[in-house]
Amino acid sequence: MTQVPEYELEELRAETTFGAMGREVDKPIPLIDCSDFEARRAAITEQLWQAATEVGFFQLTHHGIDTAVIREAFAQAEAFFALAEEEKARFPLQKGLNAGWEFMSQVRPSTGTVDQKESYQITLPHMAGLWPNQAQVPEFQRQILDFEYRAWRLGMDVLSCFAERLGFPRDFFAQAHDRAQPDYQSTLRLLHYLPLPEDKDYNDGLWRASAHTDFDCLTMVFQRTGQGGLQVSPGKAPAGAEREWASVIPEDGLITCNIGDMLTRWSDDQLKSTLHRVRMPKPGEYAGSRYSMAFFCQANKTVSIQGPGGKYPPITAADFLQQRIQANYAAMK
Numbered sequence: 410m411t412q413v414p415e416y417e418l419e420e421l422r423a424e425t426t427f428g429a430m431g432r433e434v435d436k437p438i439p440l441i442d443c444s445d446f447e448a449r450r451a452a453i454t455e456q457l458w459q460a461a462t463e464v465g466f467f468q469l470t471h472h473g474i475d476t477a478v479i480r481e482a483f484a485q486a487e488a489f490f491a492l493a494e495e496e497k498a499r500f501p502l503q504k505g506l507n508a509g510w511e512f513m514s515q516v517r518p519s520t521g522t523v524d525q526k527e528s529y530q531i532t533l534p535h536m537a538g539l540w541p542n543q544a545q546v547p548e549f550q551r552q553i554l555d556f557e558y559r560a561w562r563l564g565m566d567v568l569s570c571f572a573e574r575l576g577f578p579r580d581f582f583a584q585a586h587d588r589a590q591p592d593y594q595s596t597l598r599l600l601h602y603l604p605l606p607e608d609k610d611y612n613d614g615l616w617r618a619s620a621h622t623d624f625d626c627l628t629m630v631f632q633r634t635g636q637g638g639l640q641v642s643p644g645k646a647p648a649g650a651e652r653e654w655a656s657v658i659p660e661d662g663l664i665t666c667n668i669g670d671m672l673t674r675w676s677d678d679q680l681k682s683t684l685h686r687v688r689m690p691k692p693g694e695y696a697g698s699r700y701s702m703a704f705f706c707q708a709n710k711t712v713s714i715q716g717p718g719g720k721y722p723p724i725t726a727a728d729f730l731q732q733r734i735q736a737n738y739a740a741m742k
Contacts, residue, residue, distance in 0.1 A: 431642070436655035438641065438665070439464060444471035446566060454570035461571065461668050464643045465683030466657070469567075469629075469664040474559050476662040479631055482556040483700055486599040488546045489529055490700075500529070500539045505731060507596045508535035525617050525689070531557055531597040533588065557597045560704035561588055564595075564627055567666065568706060575676055576717050582626065585708040585726075592710035594730065595625075602638070602699035605690050617687040617699065623669035624733035625705040630666070632659030636699040639665065642684040654686070671708065671729060677716035 439460040443453060460467035489497070494512070502509040512527040531553060540550045568582035586595055602617040617638055632639065640654040657665055673682040690696040708714065710727035 431652035431654050433640070434653045434655055436641075436643070436653075438655070438657055439467040440663075441467050441469055442471050443469050443473065443566075446473070450570070454574060457567065457570050458574050461680045463681070464641075465681035466641050466643065466665065466667045466685070468657075469563075469666060470662065472563055472664055474563060474664070478556065478559065479661065479702075481552060482702060483631070483633060485546065485549050485552050486529070486601070486702060487700055489541060489549060489599065490527065490601040490698075492541070492545060496541075496545060497527075497529075500541065502530065503535055503539070506532060506535040507594065507598075508532045509539050526600055526602045526687075528601070529599045531599075532595070533557070533593055534591050553597070553599075556702075557704070558588075560597060560629060561586070561595060561706070563664075564629055564704060564706040567629075568627055568672075571672070571676070571680065575679075582706075582708075585712045586626075586706055587709055590709050592727070594707045594710055594726065596705045596707060598703045598705065600699075600701045600703065602687060602701075604698045605696035617689055620684055620686040622682045622684055623667060623705065624671060624730060625669035625707040626672040626675065627706040628667050628669055629664050629704045629706075631664060631702040632657075632661075633700055634659055634661050635695055636701070637694070638687045638690065638699060639701075640686055640688060641667075642686075643681070652684075654688075669705070670733070671714060671726065674721055674724075674729075675714050675716055677718045677720040 439456070441453065441456045441460065446453060457467065497510045497512075500510045502511040507530045510527065510529045565583040565586065568586075569579050572581040573579055587593060588595070620642070630639070637656060637659055639657040639659070641657055642652055642654050659665075667685065668680045668682050670682045672680050687699075707730060708726035710725065710730075712726045713723045714726055714729060715721065715723040
C-alpha cells in the first residue's frame with residue numbers, strides 16, 4: 410500500500426479519513442427538471458441552490474443533451490477501451506495536464522490503494538498526438554469533441570445560476586472556463602471500471618474509485634442503466650464505520666452532478682463538495698465492465714479563485730488543481 414503523503418490543502422487532509430466501508434442507507438438524490446431553462450431560470454436556480462447547499466449532489470433531467478447522443482459517446486468510449494493495451498499506450502497520460510490514457514494509476518488519499526479502472530482524458534489544449542486515428546476508432550475524435558462541447562455548454566448554464574446567487578455576473582463562470590483560451594483546463598474523462606473476475610474476492614480494501622471529493626467547480630457524470638456502484642455520503646456524518654453511503658441509481662438519460670472543492674472555495678463554503686465513491690460489486694450484482702463519462706468544469710489556469718466574502722486567500726486554478734492532481738496520481742512505491 411502507498412503511504413499517504415502530507416497534503417497542503419485542507420480538502421486533502423480531510424479526505425484521508427474517509428476510506429472505510431461505512432453503512433449503506435437509502436437516501437434519494439435531488440432530481441431537477443431543466444426543461445424550458447431560460448423561461449424557468451428562477452425556479453431552476455432555486456432548486457439547484459437548495460440541492461448544492463444541502464446535499465452537494467443532484468441529478469438533471471430534460472437537460473438538452475439527447476439520450477441518443479450520450480449513448481453514441483458511450484459507444485465511442487467502449488470502442489477505445491477495447492483496443493489492445495499496446496495501442497492505448499500510444500496515448501499516455503500527460504503529466505499534470507489531464508490528457509491521455511492511464512491504467513490503474515490513480516491513488517486516492519482516502520485509502521492509498523489504486524482505483525480499479527482505466528481512463529482516457531480530453532483537455533483541449535493538450536491533445537496533440539493523443540487522438541486515435543480513423544483505423545483505430547472511426548469517428549472517435551469528431552464525436553467526442555462534439556460531446557465535450559455539449560457537456561461544457563450545459564455546465565456553463567448550471568454554473569450561471571450559481572454565479573447569480575453568489576452575486577457575480579451571469580456569465581462569470583463561463584468567462585472563467587473560456588473554452589477558446591490556451592489555458593482552458595476543463596476535462597472530459599471517459600472511464601472503464603474493470604470487470605470483477607468470477608474467482609476474485611474484493612473484500613480486501615480495493616475500490617473502483619475510493620472515497621474522494623472532486624477538485625473542480627462542477628462535475629457532470631453520465632452513467633449507463635444497470636451499471637451501478639456510485640455512492641454519495643452527504644452531511645457531516647462521522648468517519649469510518651458510522652459514515653452513511655447512499656447509492657445513486659444510474660439511468661441513461663439522467664446526468665448526475667456534484668459540486669467540487671473549487672466551487673466550495675469560490676462560494677466561501679456555501680456550496681458543498683460531497684464525498685463520493687464507486688464501490689466494487691457485491692455478490693449477485695452486475696460485475697462486468699462499468700463505463701461512465703465525467704465532465705469536470707475546471708476554471709482556466711490563470712483565473713484567480715476567491716469567494717465574494719474573501720473567506721480564503723486567492724489561489725490560481727492552476728495551482729489549486731496541480732496540488733490535487735499530484736495527490737491523486739501519486740507514484741506507486
